[in-house]
Amino acid sequence: MYYAITRQVSSSINQCELTHLARSPINLTLARQQHYAYETALETAGCQLIRLPEEPSLPDSVFVEDTALVLDEIAIITRPGAASRRPEMDSIAAALAPYRKLIEINAPATVDGGDVLRLGKSIYVGLSSRSNQQAVEQLTAALHMYGYQVQPIQVRDCLHLKSAVTQVAEDTLLVNPLWIDPSIFGNWNIVEIDPAEPYAANAVWIDDTLLYPDCYPATLHKLEAAGMKIYAVNVSELIKAEGAVTCCSLIFR
Ligand code: CIR
Numbered sequence: 202m203y204y205a206i207t208r209q210v211s212s213s214i215n216q217c218e219l220t221h222l223a224r225s226p227i228n229l230t231l232a233r234q235q236h237y238a239y240e241t242a243l244e245t246a247g248c249q250l251i252r253l254p255e256e257p258s259l260p261d262s263v264f265v266e267d268t269a270l271v272l273d274e275i276a277i278i279t280r281p282g283a284a285s286r287r288p289e290m291d292s293i294a295a296a297l298a299p300y301r302k303l304i305e306i307n308a309p310a311t312v313d314g315g316d317v318l319r320l321g322k323s324i325y326v327g328l329s330s331r332s333n334q335q336a337v338e339q340l341t342a343a344l345h346m347y348g349y350q351v352q353p354i355q356v357r358d359c360l361h362l363k364s365a366v367t368q369v370a371e372d373t374l375l376v377n378p379l380w381i382d383p384s385i386f387g388n389w390n391i392v393e394i395d396p397a398e399p400y401a402a403n404a405v406w407i408d409d410t411l412l413y414p415d416c417y418p419a420t421l422h423k424l425e426a427a428g429m430k431i432y433a434v435n436v437s438e439l440i441k442a443e444g445a446v447t448c449c450s451l452i453f454r
Pocket of ligand 1 (some may be wrong): 217218219261266267286315361443444445447448
């Protein structure tokens with residue numbers, strides 16, 4: 202059984218941070234319907250939801266992934282790179298406190314959860330416009346005692362490390378090779394996204410199910426051909442806010 206923390210889409214989502222995308226209007230009602238369907242997908246995949254209420258003054262607060270890194274042993278409350286997102290932390294810390302011992306990332310370190318890819322005991326941290334080397338150092342110091350190895354990876358041309366690579370099976374990564382060199386990861390099986398779908402490398406893997414955006418059909422078919430069971434979700438409105446599927450939940454046992 203898994204828990205998944207989610208948060209209702211903010212009524213101010215149209216004021217969200219944008220880095221690589223031009224602003225286009227987000228339909229709040231539709232975004233909330235899509236988010237609800239995403240939550241249903243999480244439940245179907247075996248998650249018990251911990252739903253947090255809307256934060257009207259925090260436009261990006263639906264993207265809870267960026268606020269924490271939850272490991273079996275401990276949870277790290279991040280310090281997001283965008284200052285507008287730092288008030289999201291307190292409510293996440295309160296939601297996680299019953300489940301994990303918490304530690305915090307402190308200034309001058311910044312890190313968004315979207316830049317953190319955990320593969321077993323290896324933790325890869327994207328060095329991006331949001332996450333820096335000081336965060337790598339603080340994570341290394343905090344997690345060494347639990348046996349984790351923390352490794353920085355330079356991120357280019359996209360917002361977060363997990364825009365470019367996510368785990369999609371026990372032994373398989375989904376990668377956009379234009380944004381990340383898959384050889385960095387060693388002996389993993391690699392599924393490359395379809396080149397016509399550059400944003401297609403972000404998937405949520407829960408046991409034998411992949412939550413995956415329905416707007417990347419060519420890559421979706423590749424994943425199906427590789428034997429993966431897909432639960433397709435429509436997240437068109439959240440994608441306009443530069444979000445994807447991993448960013449809308451914090452999943453842990
Ligand atoms: C931001 O720029 O912070 C938000 N508009 C999007 C964050 C998406 N987070 C993620 O993919 N982990």
